[in-house]
Amino acid sequence: MGRNLRRTYHFSSEQFISWAAALVLLMCLLPPFLMLGNDLFAGSSLPTALRSLLLSADLWKLFAWTCVLSLLVTAIASMQGIALGVLFAKTEFSGRTALLWVHSFPLFLPPFFAALGWFYLFGTQGWLGNEQTSRLLFGPWGVVLVLGFSFAPIVTWMTVLSLQNIDPTLEEAARISASPARVIVRILWPIARPTITFAAMLVFALSFSELGVLMFLRVKTYPAVIFGRLGGIQFSPGEAFALSLPLLGVAALFLWVENKLKPMQVFHTMGTRSFQTLRYAWGRWQAVVTVSVAGVVSLSLLPYAVLGWRAGVEGFWEIPRWIGDSLYNSLLIALCTATWIGLFGLVVGHALARRNAFQWLENLALFAFMLPSAVVGVGLILAWNRPITGEIYRGMGILVIGLGARYAILGIRAVASTMQRTSEIFEQTASTFGSGYVRTMLRIAIPMHRPSLIGIWLLILLFCLRDLDAVITYAPPGWATLPIRIFTLEANGPEHIVAALAFVHTAVTAALFAGGLFWLRWSLK
Amino acid sequence: MKNCAFFHALRFAKKSLLRGVLVLWVGALGFGCQGRGCENRPEVVVYTSVDMVFSAPIFRYCEQQTGLRVKAVFDTEETKSTGVLNRLLAESKTPQADVFWSGDPVRPFSLLTRGMVQSYHPKNAKDIPEAFKDGNGHWTGFAARARVLLLNTKLVDPKQVRSIEDLANPRWKGRVTIANPVYGTTTMHMAALFVHWGEQRTRQFLAALKQNDVRIASSNGEVKRLVVAGEMAIGLTDTDDAYEARKASRDIAVVYPDQQGIGTLLMPTTAVLLKRSPHPPQGRQLLDCLLSRQVEQQMAQIAAHMPLRKGIETPQEIRQITDLKVMQVDYAKVSATMEKIHPWLRTWVGI
Structure with a gap:
């Protein structure tokens, strides 16, 4: 009897997993594959492009320069994120939880908005600006600071999660004889280090693929050159694909380091694990710490507040004239994509956690995440602009597919690491008693994982809402999202209107973020 | 029946996770139907490299005039004129656009040479001079811009700069900026020089420009910002940016270059009807609207574009084309040259 029931469970699950895997393949592999195929059939420019890439010292210099820039962003984000993460996770001070959530907020906004806000403040004609501040902003240091502050919450959160995940019995044992500083350096840091390194690599990958801020602050980087190959007068997808190959090397390195570190590993100790979190009190320094943390958090929010100030009454008054359908498009696309990724992420992530299989699928999703969005964009046009798939290509479907390809890794990885943390025993028991896969x-x-799944869904929703790079190449007519509209209008549009639209996006994200947190809290009760 | 997956899914939907998602979905769809998403007007799709801030009001005007719903795809500043063009090329097997409204007169030739353009003589284009439209109806120009020199009068005396060749004068070393010639109207300008001066002279000029430490800005808009801010003394840009610069600062002078020499390069915006487009009748309707006198008047007022027709009022600072010595170029030849010199221009820029 047991054998039969078990077979039913696996047969059913395999069907689902196969479908989900096929979807991931279709989304992530088809566009670059077709782009390559199209180039080979149309008198390939790939060999020439590869030769010129290998021989071009300028391109390799630019690649190295982009790596250096991304490393600097990573350093700034890590310094800020680790310090705040340790404070939030391991110490007690007033307003700790609220400040942590507020600190997370900029992560869910296009980093380009922060650049815009700083520009209104420190540009030549900005509130506090002069030629020197403008020169600093419109250069590598401006990029490093803008992106560093925007991505710091990733490191903060990963630090918080990794520190909270450590079994407090280890820490308690150390505290008997060691000072708090020694406990952090000798016990907590070595355990949390893999997760924090993973966060740093994520920041590196995000800053490496960033386009909006780099274009706005006029800093030339390698992905911008790839975008240029698809935007210049000579439309050369094959060449753009060849130029993206070094990025695959970065993705491979990413995977190798991650496999070495195993960032999501849970450390088990003898006996029953305690979930209590130990925090150090600041005593009379508490007020100082609260003010300092609030200061750093406020600094990262300042550019968004400046957007509201720059918009003024006039800007907000003009919003109905310029916003069109873009806000609705953004919300609907983000909702559909989050649900879409959530569904197949659930199936693939669960399979990854329970069977330790389908690692290749996760690697493929990472590959799609690392590919320059312009390359994916042209691949999507070649793949989906056909009479038979016209309805998908002309509507929101293509955006859901494109964003699905880019953020599939988030859904798969997050679900897998959530499920890895709980025992399979309940599911096995259910299947033994005849429950099918769906049931x-x-x-x-x-x-069992409802709060985490809500959190993952919300995370993907907010990431899709902020996306600019992934969709700008192929957004169908009438389906431009709000970030696209703002970016398009920014070039020669009146500043107050651009600022007002960016502020509206910020406010909507804040409302969704707050609503999501409320929902999360409610589901935990 | 009660045990099937569908009923389990329904039962689960009553719980918090899906209920929340469903509420948001229904809300979003309901909100969308309040807007334009559920309207039943005939549609027309237009791709444009004309700045959104100028073209969007024109599309709104055409919507009112024709009763069409205009769905537009706009270009970003950095890939100006080429982003949507390349999208049109990528989509050539199954075209999605009905009309391409180009910010310059040469990009449509890339489509024309690939057989992607349909012939149409817009009803309202009869009073546009013959030089600015194709006899076979493949393209029609209107509302033009010119390539001008933007000067910060705090840093340079306008009398000292009269020609495009002055940009390579060592006197202005490190104080000149042009937009990236790989994109936008600067590519066209360089190609026009190649056609007019010949290859050798233009290459020499560009080499001298490079030696003069010319600053390559990401766009014409950035050229405007740099000159207005006083970071650069002289910039090469378009009349619409120059007009904005004049509004932003009193210390800005605009010079129409080479009035005693080869003349100033004029770039009418150009509209074409695309072959195998999804809505050809609506495309023709939109072209008729775009080529109307009223639209050219609006482009002069809101976008500082020079009208090609006679008798259209312009803001005081916008010159009429009849007052200008215009560079005589064959746009088809410029387009072909542009494709030829593009790899070399990329090397010149260093990418």
């Missing part, structure tokens, strides 16, 4: 998922796996 086991709906009645056991999902309810």
Whole structure:
């Protein structure tokens, strides 16, 4: 009897996993594959492009320069993120939770908005600006600071999660004889280091692929050159694809380091694990710490407040004339994509966690995440602009597919690491008693992880809402999102209107963020 | 039946996770139907490299005039004139656009040579001079810009700069800026020089420009910012940016170059009807609207574009084309040259 029931469970699950895997393949592999195929059939420019890439010292210099720039962004984000992460996770001070959430907020906004806000403040004609501040902003240091502050919450959160995940019994044992500083350096840091390194690599990958801020602050980087190959007068997808190959090297390095570090590993100790979190009190220094943390958090929010100030009454008054359908498009696309990624992420992530299989699928999703969005964009046009798929290409479908390809890794990885943290025993018991795959998922796996799944869904939703680079190449007519509209209008549009639209996007994200947190809290009760 | 997956899914939907998602979905769809998403007007799709801030009001005007719903794809400043063009090329097997409204007169030739353009003589284009439209109806120009020199009068005396060749004068070393010639109207300008001066002279000029430490800005808009801010003394840009610069600062002078020499390069915006487009009748309707006198008047007022027709009022600072010595160029030849010199221009820029 047991054998039969078990077979039913696996047969059913395999069907689902196969479908989900096919979807991931279709989304992530088809566009670059078709782009390559199209180039080979149309008198390939690939060999010439590869030769010129290998021989071009300028391109390699630019590649190295982009790596240096991304490393600097990573350093700034890590310094800020680790310090705040340790404070939030391991110490007690007033307003700690609220400040942590507020600090996270800029992560869910296009970094280009922060650049815009700083420009209104420190540009030549800005509130506090002069030629020197403008020169600093419109250069590598401006990029490093803008992106460093925007991506710091990733490191903060990963630090908080890794520190909170450590079994406090280890820490308690150390505290018997060691000072708090020694406990952090000798016990907590070595355990948390893999996760924090992973966060740093994520920041590196995001800053390496960033386009909006780099274009706005006029700093030339390698992905901008690839974008240029698709935007110049000579439309050369094959060449752009060849130029993206070094990025695959970065992705491979990313995977190698991650496999070495195993960032999401849970450290088990003898006996029952305690989930209590130990925090150090600041005593009479508490007020100083609160003010300092609030200061750093406020600094990262300042450019967004400046947007509101720059917009003024006039800017907000003009919003209905310029916003069009873009806000609605942004929300609907983000909702659909988050749900879409959530669904296949659930199936693939669960399979990854429970069977330790389908690692290749995760690697493929990472490959799609690392590919320059302009390359993916042209691949999507070649793949989906056909009479048979016209309805998808002309509507929101293509955006859901494109964003799905870019952020699939978020859904898969987050679900897998969530599920890895709980035992499989409940699901096995259910299957032993005849429960099928769908029933086991709906009645056991999902309810057990409901708060985390809501969090993952919300995370993807907010990431899709902020996206600019992934969709700008192929957004169908009438489906431009709000970040696209703002970026398009920014070039010669009146500043107050651009600022007002960016502020509206910020406010909507804040409302969704707050609503999501409220929902999360409610689901935890 | 009760045990099937569908009923489990429905039952689960009653719980918080899906209920929340569903509420948001229904809300979003309902909100969308309040807007334009559920309207039943005939549609027309237009791709444009004319700045959104100028073209969007024109599309709104045409919507009112024709009853069409205009769905537009705009270019970004950095890939100006070429982003949507390349999208048109990528989509050539199954075209999605009905009309391409180009910010310059040469990009449409890339489509024309690939057989992607349909012939149409817009009803309202009869009073546009013959030099600015194709006899076979493949393209029609209107509302033009010119390539001008933008000077910061705090840093340079306008009398000292009269020609495009002055940009290579060592006197202005490190104080001149032009937009990246790989994109936008600067590519066209360089190609026009190649056609007019010949290859050798233009290459020499560009080499001298490089030796003069010319600053390559990302766009014409950035050229405007740099000169207005006083970071650069002289910039090469378009009349619409120059007009904005004049509004932003009193210390800005605009010079129409080479009035005693080869003349100033004039670039009418150009509209074409695309072959195998999804909505050809609506495309023709939109072209008729774009080529109307009223639109050219609006482009002069809001976008500082020079009208090609006679008798259209312009803001005081916008010159009429009849007052200008215009560079005589064959746009088809410029387009072909542009494709030829593009790899060399990329090397010149260093990418």
